[in-house]
Amino acid sequence: MPELSAAAGGPDVLLPPGSAAQREALEAARRLLGPQRVRLAGAEQDPGRLLGPNASLFRSRRVAAVLRPSGAEQVPALVELFSRSTESGGLHVISTGRNWGLGSREPAQDDVVVLDLGDLDRVRELDVDAGWAVVEPGVTQGHLSRLLAHTPRMANVTVSAAATSILGNALDRGVALRGQRTEDLVGLEVVLPGGESVTVGWWPSGERTAPVYPHGLGPSTLPLFVQSNLAVVTAAAIRLPARPEALRVVRLSFPPAALAEATDAVRRLVAQGLTRGVPRIFDAAAGRAYGGAEDEYLVHLPVDGTAESVEALTKILTAEAHRARVFTAISDSDATDTATPHHEVARLVERGYAGDPDLADTVFRTKMGVGADQVDSEAGFAFFLPLIPFSGKAVARASRLLDDVVAATGVRLSATLHLLSGDLIDCVVAMKFPRHGEAAARAHRALDLLHGSFAEAGFPPYRLDIDHADRRDATACDPGALALTRRLKAVLDPNGALAPGRYR
Numbered sequence: 048m049p050e051l052s053a054a055a056g057g058p059d060v061l062l063p064p065g066s067a068a069q070r071e072a073l074e075a076a077r078r079l080l081g082p083q084r085v086r087l088a089g090a091e092q093d094p095g096r097l098l099g100p101n102a103s104l105f106r107s108r109r110v111a112a113v114l115r116p117s118g119a120e121q122v123p124a125l126v127e128l129f130s131r132s133t134e135s136g137g138l139h140v141i142s143t144g145r146n147w148g149l150g151s152r153e154p155a156q157d158d159v160v161v162l163d164l165g166d167l168d169r170v171r172e173l174d175v176d177a178g179w180a181v182v183e184p185g186v187t188q189g190h191l192s193r194l195l196a197h198t199p200r201m202a203n204v205t206v207s208a209a210a211t212s213i214l215g216n217a218l219d220r221g222v223a224l225r226g227q228r229t230e231d232l233v234g235l236e237v238v239l240p241g242g243e244s245v246t247v248g249w250w251p252s253g254e255r256t257a258p259v260y261p262h263g264l265g266p267s268t269l270p271l272f273v274q275s276n277l278a279v280v281t282a283a284a285i286r287l288p289a290r291p292e293a294l295r296v297v298r299l300s301f302p303p304a305a306l307a308e309a310t311d312a313v314r315r316l317v318a319q320g321l322t323r324g325v326p327r328i329f330d331a332a333a334g335r336a337y338g339g340a341e342d343e344y345l346v347h348l349p350v351d352g353t354a355e356s357v358e359a360l361t362k363i364l365t366a367e368a369h370r371a372r373v374f375t376a377i378s379d380s381d382a383t384d385t386a387t388p389h390h391e392v393a394r395l396v397e398r399g400y401a402g403d404p405d406l407a408d409t410v411f412r413t414k415m416g417v418g419a420d421q422v423d424s425e426a427g428f429a430f431f432l433p434l435i436p437f438s439g440k441a442v443a444r445a446s447r448l449l450d451d452v453v454a455a456t457g458v459r460l461s462a463t464l465h466l467l468s469g470d471l472i473d474c475v476v477a478m479k480f481p482r483h484g485e486a487a488a489r490a491h492r493a494l495d496l497l498h499g500s501f502a503e504a505g506f507p508p509y510r511l512d513i514d515h516a517d518r519r520d521a522t523a524c525d526p527g528a529l530a531l532t533r534r535l536k537a538v539l540d541p542n543g544a545l546a547p548g549r550y551r
């Protein structure tokens with residue numbers, strides 16, 4: 048656990064020049080948590096001093112303090128302190144704060160207090176027979192997967208670093224290799240503005256554990272707390288998928304000119320259930336980290352089940368791929384054949400689909416050029432995350448839109464398509480840029496253009512960075528739905544205890 052240094056001096060000198068209500072709440076928080084768990088901006092209010100740099104070089108927001116409680120039981124009292132007045136500035140919550148490309152630890156707005164839940168890192172309960180765990184915000188995918196090693200269950204892991212939060216990622220609707228993490232959430236322990244703690248959805252209770260079923264009876268409230276500023280989440284009950292007995296990833300390649308045709312061919316394989324989890328298509332830039340051929344797209348099609356079913360499905364998939372006559376390379380043995388040059392990365396990919404994140408962050412380092420702890424200080428990196436329909440036509444259109452932005456700004460983009468179903472693609476557009484002002488300005492300009500042109504094409508984002516919070520309004524299907532969530536906010540959080548975030 049990183050030690051938090053207490054600023055020297057008495058509270059009168061130290062407290063940031065916020066409102067009287069904020070200073071009062073911070074003084075009470077210092078008494079509650081102890082001074083070593085409250086870092087204050089100090090009178091000079093240097094933006095960026097408390098949170099440090101962020102990988103995307105988004106403007107550092109003015110943050111009055113960072114509170115780092117040691118246990119979930121301290122959170123209700125903290126939330127209550129910031130619920131007393133509209134002048135308290137609001138809390139911005141992070142789990143491990145590694146939301147790289149979308150703002151990292153930064154809040155969307157100035158003058159808030161960051162509530163860092165990284166030290167709430169207990170796996171409270173684990174049932175590998177029934178397939179669930181109760182995890183706190185600081186539980187990382189590396190931590191959970193190590194606990195599940197050699198059990199019949201696995202963690203649904205992302206390709207981000209091993210030290211990222213399961214809960215933080217799920218609350219932002221992150222996408223892991225077995226599916227979108229939101230689908231794993233079956234229950235949440237939430238602290239409402241005012242400080243009341245409630246569990247919503249399914250939750251284990253003593254001896255009487257009902258089957259895992261998140262919806263309950265009547266209206267379901269769990270989804271209200273995802274991409275939301277209605278509560279602080281202090282724990283989640285999550286599903287643990289069954290560990291497959293066997294798993295293989297079939298690799299295909301195709302040239303850029305065949306993008307539409309190859310996408311339609313892959314769609315058929317996905318729609319017919321020949322591949323499971325989240326198959327992925329990488330453009331040449333994204334595929335480089337996975338040993339993809341120069342100037343070719345790379346496809347990963349995971350197959351799992353019993354050894355016999357994997358054998359049979361692999362044969363069917365490769366035969367179908369040959370028949371499609373659009374793929375230039377078709378392979379099902381890269382992870383096992385030590386003679387192939389990308390054997391090691393192919394093995395790591397298969398381990399990931401089987402629930403074991405790359406604990407050494409090997410692929411992550413290849414992509415970022417630095418380790419997880421250096422990303423925010425040494426990398427230049429941003430994400431744009433639109434949804435597109437799964438069709439060759441739509442994917443070709445998206446590719447042209449990316450080309451337009453490259454031509455207009457000179458930034459380098461890479462695209463990975465996460466095939467979420469036979470109808471839906473999460474298109475991950477990543478931008479790496481040198482870490483200086485001019486390059487960052489170009490990347491930010493590219494982000495603005497991407498938001499505009501993809502929205503125009505009917506491809507809205509499903510996650511937002513801190514500079515594009517206004518896009519929620521711009522892409523909403525019905526303004527009435529936005530008004531409804533704002534009415535709920537006004538009822539549940541009349542004093543704005545929880546800071547408006549990227550999804551305000």
Ligand SMILES: Cc1cc2nc3c(=O)[nH]c(=O)nc-3n(C[C@H](O)[C@H](O)[C@H](O)COP(=O)(O)OP(=O)(O)OC[C@H]3O[C@@H](n4cnc5c(N)ncnc54)[C@H](O)[C@@H]3O)c2cc1C
Binds near residue numbers: 205
């Ligand atoms: C090379 C690379 C690969 C990546 N791969 C992936 C990938 O495969 N899939 C993917 O989804 N992302 C990926 N990312 C992006 C990012 O690193 C992950 O999404 C990461 O898990 C998010 O950071 P975190 O887990 O620390 O969450 P946090 O930063 O702690 O939380 C994310 C957001 O959720 C909200 N939140 C967090 N905790 C709480 C809480 N307790 N109560 C209420 N609200 C809360 C806040 O709005 C917060 O900003 C990748 C990034 C890089 C650089």
